[in-house]
Amino acid sequence: MDHEANGARPGRGAVSRLQVLCADATRKLSAAGVGVSVMAADGVHGMAAASDPATERIEELQFTFGEGPCVDAFASRRPVLITDLDHEAMLRWPAYTPAVHEAGIRAVFAFPLQVGAARLGVLDVFRTHAGPLSRDELGQAITISERAVTTLLDGQDQAHGERDIDDAIDQGAPLWQAQGMVMVMLGVTLAEALVRLRAHAYTTDRHLSEVAADIVAGRLHLKRDHS
Amino acid sequence: MTTVSAERLAKVFVEVADSLVDEFDLIEFLQMLADRVAGLADDATVGILLADPKRQLHFMAASDETTKFLELFQLREQDGPCVDAFHGGKPVINTDLTATAATARWPQFAPHAVTAGFRSVHAFPLRLRQEIIGVMGLFGNTVGDLGDSDVQIVQALADVAAISVLQERTIQRAEILTEQLQGALNSRIVIEQAKGAIAQTHGISVDAAFQMIRGYARRTNRRLGDVAQTVVTDLASLPELAAPGSR
Numbered sequence: 001m002d003h004e005a006n007g008a009r010p011g012r013g014a015v016s017r018l019q020v021l022c023a024d025a026t027r028k029l030s031a032a033g034v035g036v037s038v039m040a041a042d043g044v045h046g047m048a049a050a051s052d053p054a055t056e057r058i059e060e061l062q063f064t065f066g067e068g069p070c071v072d073a074f075a076s077r078r079p080v081l082i083t084d085l086d087h088e089a090m091l092r093w094p095a096y097t098p099a100v101h102e103a104g105i106r107a108v109f110a111f112p113l114q115v116g117a118a119r120l121g122v123l124d125v126f127r128t129h130a131g132p133l134s135r136d137e138l139g140q141a142i143t144i145s146e147r148a149v150t151t152l153l154d155g156q157d158q159a160h161g162e163r164d165i166d167d168a169i170d171q172g173a174p175l176w177q178a179q180g181m182v183m184v185m186l187g188v189t190l191a192e193a194l195v196r197l198r199a200h201a202y203t204t205d206r207h208l209s210e211v212a213a214d215i216v217a218g219r220l221h222l223k224r225d226h227s
Numbered sequence: 228m229t230t231v232s233a234e235r236l237a238k239v240f241v242e243v244a245d246s247l248v249d250e251f252d253l254i255e256f257l258q259m260l261a262d263r264v265a266g267l268a269d270d271a272t273v274g275i276l277l278a279d280p281k282r283q284l285h286f287m288a289a290s291d292e293t294t295k296f297l298e299l300f301q302l303r304e305q306d307g308p309c310v311d312a313f314h315g316g317k318p319v320i321n322t323d324l325t326a327t328a329a330t331a332r333w334p335q336f337a338p339h340a341v342t343a344g345f346r347s348v349h350a351f352p353l354r355l356r357q358e359i360i361g362v363m364g365l366f367g368n369t370v371g372d373l374g375d376s377d378v379q380i381v382q383a384l385a386d387v388a389a390i391s392v393l394q395e396r397t398i399q400r401a402e403i404l405t406e407q408l409q410g411a412l413n414s415r416i417v418i419e420q421a422k423g424a425i426a427q428t429h430g431i432s433v434d435a436a437f438q439m440i441r442g443y444a445r446r447t448n449r450r451l452g453d454v455a456q457t458v459v460t461d462l463a464s465l466p467e468l469a470a471p472g473s474r
Contacts, residue, residue, distance in 0.1 A: 116420045
């Protein structure tokens with residue numbers, strides 16, 4: 001069970017949706033570009049989508065060098081917010097920092113794409129000027145990261161369309177407990193369990209929170225795939 | 228709430244100081260703080276909420292389950308003293324939840340809390356420099372005024388909770404706060420996922436699953452968050468938790 005990210009293997013539809021999301025994020029966050037990297041549990045880089053080809057090359061740099069805010073955000077499971085690629089950044093990422101600096105980037109903000117222990121990748125915001133994201137921009141970046149997570153989870157099955165199975169409010173403990181239960185029930189990775197839970201909600205035309213509540217209460221049992 | 232016992236208070240500060248020395252697990256720390264602050268008075272329970280950068284509050288720790296549900300109720304209804312203390316940035320001191328003033332101010336929360344057996348609630352913002360990063364609720368099952376000195380003591384403990392979020396206390400970067408908070412919020416999700424996984428493995432309730440995970444973490448002297456992480460990524464490596472009937 002050590003390949004957490006197996007549940008999210010985005011198809012071409014997901015990649016183009018991620019590119020749109022990155023372009024949208026670039027405008028909202030006054031960024032030079034935004035990129036998304038999909039990663040396996042061991043940190044091996046799978047696929048990148050970005051707002052534009054130049055940003056995609058910058059996004060790839062951390063995998064060329066095997067270091068950078070994105071790599072650290074994935075490993076530490078928390079954002080890594082670098083407001084100034086200065087001397088301190090040089091010490092932390094000696095190969096990566098000069099390379100992005102060369103590309104004109106002065107600030108990098110990396111947000112892990114994850115739901116608890118299900119880790120899917122990282123979203124990176126690049127800016128050509130040093131300085132922090134405002135609180136409003138931080139909130140937006142986190143909202144955009146959450147959208148990237150659902151895109152990755154739903155992306156492999158186009159049949160889901162755009163129907164919204166998520167509640168507007170925080171679904172909280174029952175949903176997360178149900179994720180852990182489905183993982184054991186189906187003998188799959190946690191990320192795959194998230195995908196299967198969502199797929200069940202789509203196909204039965206119900207809200208995710210209702211499906212989760214039924215699973216936690218023992219009223220619903222998902223079946224293993226024998227294919 | 229009756230007057231805070233000086234002896235109990237001293238113990239709380241000793242334990243807090245102990246916890247803050249080494250690298251520590253934020254959720255475990257907040258849980259400990261909730262338990263200890265609740266222990267300051269005979270009839271009190273405590274809940275702690277933290278805000279994300281979107282200014283949405285999330286439940287982090289409570290001294291008991293009823294209090295947890297009362298905190299979650301406030302979050303869902305956006306109604307109650309904890310929500311007010313967070314948005315107002317000042318303590319909300321309430322003496323009697325059955326009084327008309329309380330019902331008028333919190334039409335959803337007040338009757339709900341009374342039904343749950345509570346009579347008084349006080350809420351304290353978690354302050355960090357200019358920021359309000361969360362709130363601590365102090366619930367009582369008797370009508371109780373809180374004296375000025377007690378208000379100051381509990382507010383000080385709420386501020387300790389806020390400072391604890393900055394594990395690297397010497398670092399000045401404001402970004403650290405967001406990094407820590409997002410990390411802690413995600414750790415809570417991992418713990419819930421682990422509860423579900425253990426509950427399903429052993430056919431037990433999620434609460435019993437939590438006791439099992441916590442018991443294992445304590446016996447093996449490992450952090451709760453680390454054990455939970457392993458449960459959902461590599462359960463087989465924890466035979467004591469993985470094998471059915473191992474309780």
